[in-house]
Structures are given as structure tokens and as C-alpha cells.
């Protein structure tokens with residue numbers, strides 16, 4: 001049984017932002033009382049998030065917690081039931097075109113143009129974002145090469161594997177050097193070699209000023225990359241901070257200091273000590 005101490009939401013260092021404590025114009029991503037319902041289901045429950053420029057922010061939560069719903073509202077794909085969203089100081093639902101121009105998006109379900117080749121799709125994306133033809137060509141060829149897609153660049157996307165689709169979608173999402181990049185499960189379906197390449201690209205982007213907001217279930221990746229994480233459960237933000245802050249926030253710092261992100265995650269979503277035995281296997 002784990003000896004990890006109970007998470008104490010009243011601990012002094014708890015820093016989940018309140019609706020009025022954040023100035024949207026000074027942050028990369030801000031949500032204020034963001035709500036989304038689907039019928040009776042409250043998928044996102046008055047979410048107040050704040051991500052500073054240049055941060056690598058990991059957004060975690062169990063299945064069905066509300067991560068994808070939140071990301072879709074942040075990028076202008078799903079209209080909130082209530083609340084507001086700013087990206088780089090732009091109110092996403094008041095100025096959607098301005099907001100879309102400065103962000104890159106890798107959604108959960110990739111809706112790609114299947115009859116285009118990878119090379120054509122990246123070119124198309126570059127034109128959509130107003131990148132010059134010379135820059136499109138230079139950036140596209142480098143992306144294809146770095147992502148190990150050069151040999152398949154003229155094949156239609158319909159014939160791509162899951163990982164290849166993800167990589168071409170990532171290339172299309174960053175060709176305009178977005179100020180804020182949103183990624184929903186970017187590492188799902190990607191092999192270890194490509195995964196390392198994608199990690200390097202993402203880190204390079206943050207070093208050059210791009211803010212990254214990404215969701216993932218892969219704790220080691222989040223632990224390695226993120227400067228800060230937010231954990232959502234049943235639509236509510238239940239923890240937020242750097243890994244060190246989250247560790248410190250666990251009661252009895254002594255035992256909590258070596259906690260992994262997985263320990264912290266299981267603790268705050270209340271899944272640590274549940275019994276998962278199947279009675280019919282006994």
C-alpha cells in the first residue's frame with residue numbers, strides 16, 4: 001500500500017486562481033468561470049486557469065474529466081455554455097479569427113484532408129496561416145525530414161498510419177510558429193523515436209517563446225517536459241502548480257518529497273487505494 005500522504009487542499013501553497021485574480025492581457029491562456037454542459041452533464045465546471053507566456057503546461061485528468069472539452073473551448077472549436085477565454089490577451093469567442101491566427105492546434109481527433117498528400121497538407125496549412133511561399137517550402141521540407149516523413153511526403157494521408165497522421169498534423173499546426181500551441185494527447189500512437197523528436201521540437205518551441213498547453217496520460221512525458229501542470233477531475237480543477245509545488249502541497253512534506261507525478265495524480269483524483277480485483281477471477 002502506498003505511504004503517500006493525503007492531499008490537503010487547504011494547504012497554504014494551494015494556488016488555483018480565482019475568477020478575478022488574473023489579468024488576461026498578461027497571460028498566454030486564461031479562462032474565467034468556463035462552463036460547458038451537455039444536457040444534464042456538467043463537463044467543465046467554472047474552470048479558472050491561467051498559463052504564463054513561455055510555459056509548458058500539462059493538463060491532466062482521468063478519462064472523461066473534461067480535458068478535450070476544455071481544449072476545444074480554448075481554441076474556438078466548441079462554444080462555452082458560460083465564462084470567457086483569452087489566448088495571448090485575445091478574447092477567443094469575441095475575436096475568433098485574430099485568436100486562431102496566433103495559435104496552433106493539434107486536436108484529439110484529427111480531421112485531415114485525406115486526399116491530400118502530407119506535403120500538400122502542410123503547404124495548405126502554411127497558406128491558411130499566411131506564411132510566405134518561400135518560408136512554407138523551407139519549413140515544410142525541414143519538418144518532413146525531422147519528423148521522418150520525407151519518404152512518404154507524396155503519399156495520400158488516407159494511407160498514413162496513426163502515428164504518421166499525428167506527425168503531419170503537428171507539422172501543419174506549427175508551420176506558422178504559433179505563439180500558443182494546444183495539443184490534445186500529442187504522444188498517443190507515436191513510436192519512441194518519433195516521440196523523442198516531437199519532445200525536442202516542442203521544447204525548442206518553448207525555448208523560442210511559444211507557450212504550450214497539452215493534455216496527456218503519459219506521466220513520464222509530462223514530468224519531463226512541463227514547467228507546470230493542472231489536474232482536472234469531473235470538470236473541476238483539483239490541483240495546479242509546478243511539480244515541486246504539488247509535492248510540497250501534499251501533507252507531511254517529508255514523505256511527499258519523492259512523490260512521482262503519478263502518485264500525486266492518483267492522490268488528487270482519489271484513485272489510489274481503490275480495489276481493482278475482479279471477483280470472478282478468484
Ligand SMILES: Nc1ncnc2c1ncn2[C@@H]1O[C@H](COP(=O)(O)OP(=O)(O)OP(=O)(O)O)[C@@H](O)[C@H]1O
Pocket residue numbers: 038041043061062063064065066067068069070
Ligand atoms: N459531444 C458531447 N456530447 C455529450 N457529452 C459529451 C460530449 N463531449 C464530451 N462529453 C462528455 O463530457 C465529459 C468530458 O469529456 P472529455 O472528452 O472532455 O474528457 P477527457 O478528459 O478529454 O477524457 P479522455 O481522457 O478520455 O479523452 C464526458 O463525460 C463526456 O462523455
